[in-house]
Amino acid sequence: MTEYNKLLRLARTRIDACLSGVAGWPESAGRYLERGRGEWLARYGYLLAAQIDLAIPSLGLVGAKPFNGQVKRMEIFRAILDVSKISMIVETGTCRGATTEYMARNFNGPIYSCDLNQRYFEYAARRLAGWTNVEVQLADSRRLLQQLFELPLLRDRVVFLYLDAHWNKDLPLLGEISLILNSQISAVAMIDDFEVPFDQDYGYDTYGRGKKLCLQMLSCFRDQMKYAYFPALPAVKESGPRRGCLVFTTSAALDQHLQTLTNLRRATQRDWSV
Numbered sequence: 001m002t003e004y005n006k007l008l009r010l011a012r013t014r015i016d017a018c019l020s021g022v023a024g025w026p027e028s029a030g031r032y033l034e035r036g037r038g039e040w041l042a043r044y045g046y047l048l049a050a051q052i053d054l055a056i057p058s059l060g061l062v063g064a065k066p067f068n069g070q071v072k073r074m075e076i077f078r079a080i081l082d083v084s085k086i087s088m089i090v091e092t093g094t095c096r097g098a099t100t101e102y103m104a105r106n107f108n109g110p111i112y113s114c115d116l117n118q119r120y121f122e123y124a125a126r127r128l129a130g131w132t133n134v135e136v137q138l139a140d141s142r143r144l145l146q147q148l149f150e151l152p153l154l155r156d157r158v159v160f161l162y163l164d165a166h167w168n169k170d171l172p173l174l175g176e177i178s179l180i181l182n183s184q185i186s187a188v189a190m191i192d193d194f195e196v197p198f199d200q201d202y203g204y205d206t207y208g209r210g211k212k213l214c215l216q217m218l219s220c221f222r223d224q225m226k227y228a229y230f231p232a233l234p235a236v237k238e239s240g241p242r243r244g245c246l247v248f249t250t251s252a253a254l255d256q257h258l259q260t261l262t263n264l265r266r267a268t269q270r271d272w273s274v
């Protein structure tokens with residue numbers, strides 16, 4: 001790379017960092033107003049931040065790529081769609097809507113997604129406005145799942161759930177899984193950022209003691225989680241940040257289909273006892 005190109009690159013990085021900081025101001029103002037009595041005004045702060053994010057795609061924002069930019073994970077998702085006759089998708093944690101948009105490109109049925117963060121919600125709602133089958137909500141993931149599971153029409157549908165609302169100290173994952181396992185719905189769920197036993201090259205999230213996304217954390221659901229899977233391919237063959245995942249289903253019939261997928265391997269007793 002020539003000196004000129006190096007300088008150009010450095011200048012671009014500095015400008016992007018500056019613009020990114022500028023977009024942070026209205027969001028901070030929104031937070032400040034929310035704490036006071038300006039809730040109605042706060043929305044405009046988040047809206048402005050989202051509009052700046054949308055206007056400058058070069059900012060390389062977090063959550064820019066679907067399924068973390070992992071090609072093998074996208075293949076797992078499409079394979080599950082193919083074999084499971086999915087008729088609805090629910091994603092928890094929309095962020096910038098990159099995965100939601102990818103799902104919409106590959107699936108014609110209804111897609112629901114939710115996020116608690118208003119800047120992300122405003123961004124994703126605008127980005128996905130052209131997809132008539134996509135509904136983005138500003139909501140806590142547990143509330144969205146609870147509402148959806150109460151719908152009678154869900155009884156005869158197979159739902160794909162992408163559980164990705166982990167980011168904060170308040171980790172909704174156990175609540176989400178409890179709602180899924182105690183509902184009567186037929187579902188295939190994929191949890192992102194989950195530890196893959198015996199393959200430490202797959203990344204996973206941890207939020208302190210007892211809050212590492214791993215099978216041990218789910219031991220209270222062990223008896224109900226009979227049909228659980230991990231990616232069959234080693235992490236070194238995955239692209240992007242190589243985050244791990246866990247896939248499970250609530251139904252024995254769906255499990256028969258998942259067993260046919262070569263890109264998944266069944267979780268064993270050995271995995272549960274790590």
Ligand SMILES: C[S@@+](CC[C@H](N)C(=O)[O-])C[C@H]1O[C@@H](n2cnc3c(N)ncnc32)[C@H](O)[C@@H]1O
Nearest residue numbers: 063093094095099115116117140141164165172
């Ligand atoms: C890892 S990001 C989601 C990435 C997104 N699914 C994708 O693939 O591009 C996690 C998101 O979950 C959101 N979140 C955290 N806790 C939540 C909750 N309880 N309910 C809904 N969203 C939540 C965060 O605001 C953040 O945007």
